[in-house]
Structure formats: structure tokens, C-alpha cells
Amino acid sequence: MSGVAAAKDPRIPVTILTGFLGSGKTTLLNHILEDPNHGLRFAIIENEFGDVGVDNKILSEKIDEELIEVMNGCLCCTVRGDLVEGLKRLYHKIEDFDAVIIETTGLADPAPVAQTFFINDEINAKFVLDGIITVVDSKTIVSRLDEQKPDGVVNEAVQQVAFADRILINKIDLVEPKILPDIEARIRGINPTSKTVRCCQSQVEPLSLINIKAFTLNHVTMHTPEFLEGELKIRHDPSVDSLAFKFPGCLNINMLKELISDLIRTYGANLYRYKGVLNVAGMPVKFVFQGVGMLFSGTFTTAWLPEEVRQNSFVFIGKDLNKKTLTDSFIACQCSETLRFAVGDSVLARVGCTEHHHTVEGDNYDSHEGHDHDDHDKHDENTEAEQPQGPAEHHDHWHRGKVVMTWDQGNPYRIELDNEEKKNVWGPLDTDDFVKKAQ
Amino acid sequence: MTRQDRCSLVLLHNKKKPSKGAKKGPQAGKGFGAVLKSLTPTFKYTGTITPHSQSPPRPIPSTVLSLPSYHKTSIPHQPSQLPWQIEKKSEEDIAKMKKAGRIAREVLDAAGRAVRPGITTDEIDAIVHSETISRNAYPSPLNYHGYPKSCCTSINEIICHGIPDSRPLQPEDILNIDVTCYYDGFHGDCSEMFIVDKDKVDEKGKELCQVTYDCWVLAMEYVKPGRKYQDIGAIIEDYVTSRGYTTVRSFCGHGIGSTFHTTPNILHYRNSEPNGVMEIGHTFTIEPMICEGTNKHVTWPDDWTAATQDGKRTAQFEHTLLVTEGGCVPLTGKIEGSMKQEWEEKSEIHKGFWEGSVGK
Numbered sequence: 001m002s003g004v005a006a007a008k009d010p011r012i013p014v015t016i017l018t019g020f021l022g023s024g025k026t027t028l029l030n031h032i033l034e035d036p037n038h039g040l041r042f043a044i045i046e047n048e049f050g051d052v053g054v055d056n057k058i059l060s061e062k063i064d065e066e067l068i069e070v071m072n073g074c075l076c077c078t079v080r081g082d083l084v085e086g087l088k089r090l091y092h093k094i095e096d097f098d099a100v101i102i103e104t105t106g107l108a109d110p111a112p113v114a115q116t117f118f119i120n121d122e123i124n125a126k127f128v129l130d131g132i133i134t135v136v137d138s139k140t141i142v143s144r145l146d147e148q149k150p151d152g153v154v155n156e157a158v159q160q161v162a163f164a165d166r167i168l169i170n171k172i173d174l175v176e177p178k179i180l181p182d183i184e185a186r187i188r189g190i191n192p193t194s195k196t197v198r199c200c201q202s203q204v205e206p207l208s209l210i211n212i213k214a215f216t217l218n219h220v221t222m223h224t225p226e227f228l229e230g231e232l233k234i235r236h237d238p239s240v241d242s243l244a245f246k247f248p249g250c251l252n253i254n255m256l257k258e259l260i261s262d263l264i265r266t267y268g269a270n271l272y273r274y275k276g277v278l279n280v281a282g283m284p285v286k287f288v289f290q291g292v293g294m295l296f297s298g299t300f301t302t303a304w305l306p307e308e309v310r311q312n313s314f315v316f317i318g319k320d321l322n323k324k325t326l327t328d329s330f331i332a333c334q335c336s337e338t339l340r341f342a343v344g345d346s347v348l349a350r351v352g353c354t355e356h357h358h359t360v361e362g363d364n365y366d367s368h369e370g371h372d373h374d375d376h377d378k379h380d381e382n383t384e385a386e387q388p389q390g391p392a393e394h395h396d397h398w399h400r401g402k403v404v405m406t407w408d409q410g411n412p413y414r415i416e417l418d419n420e421e422k423k424n425v426w427g428p429l430d431t432d433d434f435v436k437k438a439q
Numbered sequence: 440m441t442r443q444d445r446c447s448l449v450l451l452h453n454k455k456k457p458s459k460g461a462k463k464g465p466q467a468g469k470g471f472g473a474v475l476k477s478l479t480p481t482f483k484y485t486g487t488i489t490p491h492s493q494s495p496p497r498p499i500p501s502t503v504l505s506l507p508s509y510h511k512t513s514i515p516h517q518p519s520q521l522p523w524q525i526e527k528k529s530e531e532d533i534a535k536m537k538k539a540g541r542i543a544r545e546v547l548d549a550a551g552r553a554v555r556p557g558i559t560t561d562e563i564d565a566i567v568h569s570e571t572i573s574r575n576a577y578p579s580p581l582n583y584h585g586y587p588k589s590c591c592t593s594i595n596e597i598i599c600h601g602i603p604d605s606r607p608l609q610p611e612d613i614l615n616i617d618v619t620c621y622y623d624g625f626h627g628d629c630s631e632m633f634i635v636d637k638d639k640v641d642e643k644g645k646e647l648c649q650v651t652y653d654c655w656v657l658a659m660e661y662v663k664p665g666r667k668y669q670d671i672g673a674i675i676e677d678y679v680t681s682r683g684y685t686t687v688r689s690f691c692g693h694g695i696g697s698t699f700h701t702t703p704n705i706l707h708y709r710n711s712e713p714n715g716v717m718e719i720g721h722t723f724t725i726e727p728m729i730c731e732g733t734n735k736h737v738t739w740p741d742d743w744t745a746a747t748q749d750g751k752r753t754a755q756f757e758h759t760l761l762v763t764e765g766g767c768v769p770l771t772g773k774i775e776g777s778m779k780q781e782w783e784e785k786s787e788i789h790k791g792f793w794e795g796s797v798g799k
Contacts, residue, residue: 001583001599125748
């Protein structure tokens with residue numbers, strides 16, 4: 001087996017920069033283009049050249065209508081049409097750059113831009129989303145957050161804060177220092193795990209704009225004072241629901257999988273940002289997830305250290321979230337790590353078997369569960385008729401078997417059936433519905 | 440339906456595909472981000488190889504006494520070392536590594552003999568697994584960082600870490616089987632190319648294997664106490680580049696012993712990394728991955744399989760080497776009964792089985 005040489009992700013990191021007109025976002029970008037000292041190579045992408053004033057003094061070369069190179073080696077590019085096409089065209093010029101910054105002029109909702117970096121495989125292979133940064137004007141931010149919008153109209157300031165990983169509180173020289181903690185508390189109320197940085201005249205250390213790794217699961221942490229043991233921290237912000245919750249115990253991985261699919265399907269576009277670190281029964285490693293909108297990613301990461309408390313914590317930020325249901329659903333996935341059966345025990349395992357006569361989707365990568373979700377969703381709808389699409393027979397049999405392993409990849413049991421093939425199946429839950437004592 | 444009921448249909452679900460009774464269990468793997476990927480458009484595979492269904496990880500009987508630390512936890516114990524700090528094996532260690540290396544060779548040979556059109560890589564994995572445990576050894580890849588199978592099978596455009604599954608081998612395929620066995624506390628790691636049907640694999644495919652084999656032997660011949668590990672890369676890169684091929688940069692050879700992957704880091708391209716100096720008693724692998732097209736890779740959604748970005752083919756060979764006074768010897772070298780391959784017969788570097796350098 002080969003070793004992996006480069007620990008460093010070879011893809012170009014991308015930062016999405018949002019912020020209202022007048023927040024200082026544009027000035028910030030100008031600083032980056034003008035500063036001869038930061039030594040970093042940024043490629044700044046925006047809709048229109050007019051927004052970022054590229055002064056002739058710093059202009060190195062106007063390469064074409066779309067691309068301008070400035071003296072410190074940074075590039076400024078306009079992408080008028082499709083962002084994906086624009087990025088593909090730019091790739092070879094910016095392969096070795098330190099970061100790409102995409103300025104989302106006039107867009108309140110950065111989610112579609114963020115999702116581009118996951119949904120499009122070619123972009124996903126070349127670029128990695130590093131973080132979403134929003135710039136706010138400390139003078140006006142609170143009143144913007146307070147603004148009452150007509151029914152159904154989104155408060156853009158709230159949404160920008162909700163989506164951000166880092167929030168630059170700008171123009172602090174124009175406000176009384178004592179209100180700054182209030183601004184920060186207000187922001188944290190909407191987005192408990194974002195980091196705020198105070199700045200003045202958009203003077204920001206360029207390094208603080210990159211290496212956020214908000215979308216790299218190994219770096220997801222849940223350190224926030226907003227978490228109180230078992231308590232529901234709910235903010236009554238009219239535009240957004242943000243929920244930070246922590247609870248003990250371990251979770252059954254199969255119920256968790258179901259829950260996550262359900263959440264995405266139920267809330268869909270009403271989810272803004274979410275992340276969590278979960279304690280899965282029978283697994284020595286943490287399960288970490290994060291998401292933007294409907295784009296979820298989760299995986300097992302590093303081992304729980306002996307000194308760490310194994311518990312579950314998550315943050316959900318979105319619209320019209322039913323917080324009680326959300327927390328109850330997670331808690332419902334709790335299970336005990338003590339099992340009823342041990343290795344060697346004879347058991348009966350309920351094995352379901354369905355033959356479908358319409359073709360399964362060829363040889364594409366099949367997240368097995370994904371397919372089954374589709375299939376048994378049809379089951380759900382058709383429980384009366386018991387007829388999924390196409391002719392199919394559904395059999396549920398109890399088979400004799402022997403427990404060969406406990407806690408296998410998060411499944412309570414691995415059972416070897418007493419048939420000729422000695423087929424192995426997993427018992428997903430330790431209940432009589434799936435595994436019972438052999439008579 | 441309650442959530443609990445739905446679980447049964449998801450997992451204890453034996454889906455029979457119309458083509459063949461594929462023994463398919465629940466998806467093993469590193470996590471279930473994969474589940475939700477079904478909600479987003481499918482991954483764009485770069486070549487002709489796509490994933491098929493995997494069987495559950497194979498169990499280890501109690502007769503296998505020596506188990507690596509990660510067998511239960513999936514996380515290997517990794518001693519931290521600076522790049523040039525390399526362990527020198529004792530005489531006792533070396534004897535054990537020879538044993539582990541020999542087992543790995545026997546297992547790889549058995550797997551290679553099974554290669555033919557129509558056999559699935561999962562069946563090859565079953566052979567590797569049973570040949571390994573029948574020698575009371577542990578198949579090192581199994582559960583290494585959560586890897587779900589007992590060996591790696593990398594076909595055509597797959598650079599490395601291909602996961603065995605239900606895909607049948609095609610006559611025109613070229614395949615690398617990578618076997619590592621853990622015995623009495625030590626690992627032995629080797630891999631080899633196999634041509635599925637020599638009448639159906641094209642000349643370019645055979646040439647790729649030949650060039651890969653030759654640059655590999657050339658690199659192994661370079662090993663000698665006192666020389667720098669960093670210089671191996673240039674030998675490989677110069678040899679293949681002048682013949683129109685590229686060498687992969689993202690995966691490397693590695694020190695090996697009681698730990699699967701350790702120092703020295705063996706880069707297969709020209710470099711100036713301070714990766715240490717060769718000394719008698721060092722054990723490590725050289726395993727270049729050489730490509731027809733680009734050397735850049737994409738990783739599949741399974742988080743393991745590495746494929747070339749342009750879908751063109753790639754080949755690899757690997758030995759576990761021991762540095763000796765005269766040069767080095769392969770601990771996973773071929774034995775009597777090992778397959779004689781075309782590239783070994785035609786090599787312009789060394790004809791026949793390569794049995795070690797002679798201190799050139």
C-alpha cells in the first residue's frame with residue numbers, strides 16, 4: 001500500500017467574501033491588491049471591474065477584458081457569466097496561487113456559490129472551499145439586523161451573518177468601543193460558532209482571510225461558550241433560528257444516517273449552516289459533519305482522546321427550524337453500548353430480501369443506502385398495496401445465525417448466517433425487531 | 440414507518456441484481472457522507488473503471504496471533520520521527536521481516552495466478568485473505584485507517600488503493616495487486632502488475648508495464664549504504680520522462696517494519712527533501728507509479744481510490760528492500776514457482792528475477 005506523500009491539499013483554497021455595499025468589502029480588496037508586502041498571491045474574482053477600482057498606479061498588465069495583473073502579483077478577474085466556466089478558464093493561470101477570493105457583489109445568499117465547489121466535480125477536483133467571510137459595518141449592522149422585513153422577505157444582513165465562518169466587524173473607529181461587545185454578542189446569537197475579527201478601515205491582515213478550513217472536516221471544532229450542557233440555546237431572532245445543543249451518550253449509526261437524510265429532505269433550502277461532532281456507539285473515532293444548505297458532508301475523523309468527554313454537540317442555523325423536533329430526533333438516536341448478545345451466541349436475524357425486475361442503476365457508484373432509500377421510500381408510500389414500482393416480491397425471513405463480531409463499523413452485530421454461503425449480515429439495532437434469541 | 444423499521448430495509452437487505460447473485464452486504468467504508476452523495480449528482484469518473492459493490496470486510500480467525508494495533512481501532516500507532524530519522528533493524532528484526540516478506544510474496548503469487556478474464560477483484564481479495572490467514576498472518580491493509588478490504592487492486596487508470604469489488608476483470612485490463620502481510624510483529628509489502636489476457640492487452644499497455652518495471656529496477660539497483668534517499672526520485676523521473684511517461688508525485692514509497700508506513704519517505708520524482716541517508720539495516724519500499732498521461736490524480740468518493748485525472752493508464756511495482764553492505768536485497772523477492780513475466784524477460788536493466796543489487 002502506498003504512503004500518501006503530500007499532506008497538503010493541492011487544490012486552490014477559495015474564500016467567498018460577502019458584505020453590504022458600504023461595509024468596506026471593496027476597500028479591503030483594494031488593500032490586498034495594493035499591498036506590496038504581504039507576499040501572497042490572491043486571485044480576486046468579481047462581477048464587474050468597476051467595483052474594485054484598479055488604479056493605474058498598481059496596474060502591471062491588462063491581460064484582456066477579463067483579467068488584470070497588478071504589481072504585487074495578484075490577479076483581478078471579472079467573471080460575468082457562469083462562475084464554473086470562469087474558474088475553469090482561470091485555473092491554469094492561478095494553479096500556484098495562495099487563494100482565490102470571490103466577491104459576491106449584490107448577492108445576499110452565498111450558498112449557491114459555495115455549493116458550486118461541491119456539486120461540480122471538475123471544480124471540486126481543482127478548488128477547495130476554505131470559508132465564507134462577511135464584512136459588516138459596525139455603525140449600521142445592528143439596525144440592519146433589526147430591520148423588519150415584510151413577510152417572506154429575507155433579512156439579508158441576518159442571512160449573511162448566518163452563513164459566515166468569519167465576520168469582519170469593520171469601521172470600529174466610527175463607533176463607541178463599548179458597543180462592540182454587544183455587536184459581537186448579537187452576531188454570535190445568530191451564528192454561535194463563527195469567529196469575529198475587529199478591523200478599522202478594512203485594514204485586515206490578509207492571512208486572516210485564508211486558512212479557515214471551515215469545510216475541512218478534520219478541522220471542525222465545537223468550542224463555543226454558547227453550549228450549555230443539555231440546554232437548548234435558542235435565540236429569538238425573527239429571521240433566523242439558530243440552535244446550539246450538546247448532550248451525552250452515544251448514538252446508533254444507522255438511526256443517525258436515517259435522521260440526517262430526513263433532515264436534509266425536510267428542511268432543504270431552509271438550512272443555512274450546520275455542523276456537529278457526534279459520538280457514535282462502537283466507534284473509537286468522532287463523527288464530524290458540516291453543511292451549507294442542502295449540501296451535507298460527514299465522515300469519521302480522528303479518535304476520541306482519553307481525556308476528552310465523549311458527547312454530542314451540534315449547531316444548526318436556518319429558517320423555520322422546529323428546534324424541539326430537531327433535538328428530540330438526535331436524542332432518539334441514543335443507544336446503549338451494552339449489548340444483549342455476545343460473540344458466539346446463536347440468534348435469529350431478520351433478513352429482508354427484495355427482487356426488483358427493473359434495472360438498478362447500472363454500475364454507477366452506489367451508496368447502497370442511497371438506493372435503498374429511494375426504494376423503500378416507495379415502500380413507504382405504498383405500504384397498503386405493498387407494490388413498489390415494477391413487479392417485486394418482498395420477503396422478510398428470520399434466519400438462524402451466529403454472532404461473529406460485536407460493534408462492527410457502528411453496527412451492534414455482525415452475524416454469520418447458517419446457510420451454505422455462510423453469508424455475513426449486519427444487525428443494525430440491538431432490538432427484537434432485528435435480532436432475537438434463537439430457540 | 441418508524442425510523443427503526445426503516446433501518447431493517449436499509450441494511451439487512453439482500454438485493455439480488457438480475458445479472459449475478461452478487462453477494463452484497465452493507466456498504467463498508469469510512470463514514471456515511473457517501474449516503475448523502477446520492478442526493479447530489481454522481482461523481483465524474485475519469486476512465487472506464489467505476490465502483491461496483493463491496494462485500495463486508497473479511498473476518499480474522501483466532502489462529503492469527505499477531506495483530507497490528509489498528510486492527511480494532513483503525514488508527515495505527517505512528518511514532519513521530521523527523522524525516523531523516525530512520526530505524527535500523529536488528530538481526531532478529533531482519534529475520535522476522537524476511538519471514539513477513541516471504542509470506543507476502545507467496546500470497547501475491549497466489550493472487551496473481553488467479554488473474555483471468557471474468558474473475559472479480561473481490562474474488563482475488565478473498566484469495567489474498569485466505570492465503571494470508573492460512574499462514575497465520577494478518578492482511579495489513581484491512582482496517583488500516585478504515586480500509587475495508589485485505590489488499591488493493593488497481594486496474595488501468597487507477598493509480599493505487601483500488602478497493603476490490605464485484606467488477607469482473609476484462610481481457611484488455613492491466614492490473615496491480617498490492618499485498619501486505621503482517622507476521623510476528625512485522626509487515627512485508629509488495630505489488631506487481633498482471634496482464635489479464637496477453638492477447639488482448641495492447642502494445643502500449645505492455646510497454647507501460649515494461650518502462651515501469653525497468654525504472655523500478657534501476658532505482659533499486661541504486662540503493663547502497665551512504666547514498667541519499669532523495670536521489671532515488673531523479674533516477675525514476677529521468678528514465679520515464681525521456682520515454683514520454685510521467686511519474687506520480689502524490690504517493691510515495693515508505694519505511695516499513697513494525698509500522699506499516701514510516702520514515703524514510705521515498706519520493707518517486709526529482710527532489711531535494713532531507714529524507715535521510717541509506718544505512719545497513721534500513722527497510723523500505725520503492726513503488727513508482729508511472730502514467731501514460733498526466734501524473735495528477737482525483738480521489739473517488741470512497742476516499743481511497745486514486746485515478747489519473749485524464750483517465751489514461753498507470754502501472755506500479757513494489758518490493759520491500761533491506762539495505763545491505765553491497766547494496767540491497769528484496770525481502771519480498773520472487774521465489775521458485777513465481778510467475779515469469781514478459782517484462783522481466785525483456786528488461787534492458789536486468790533480465791530474469793531481480794534478486795538484489797550487487798553493489799554497482
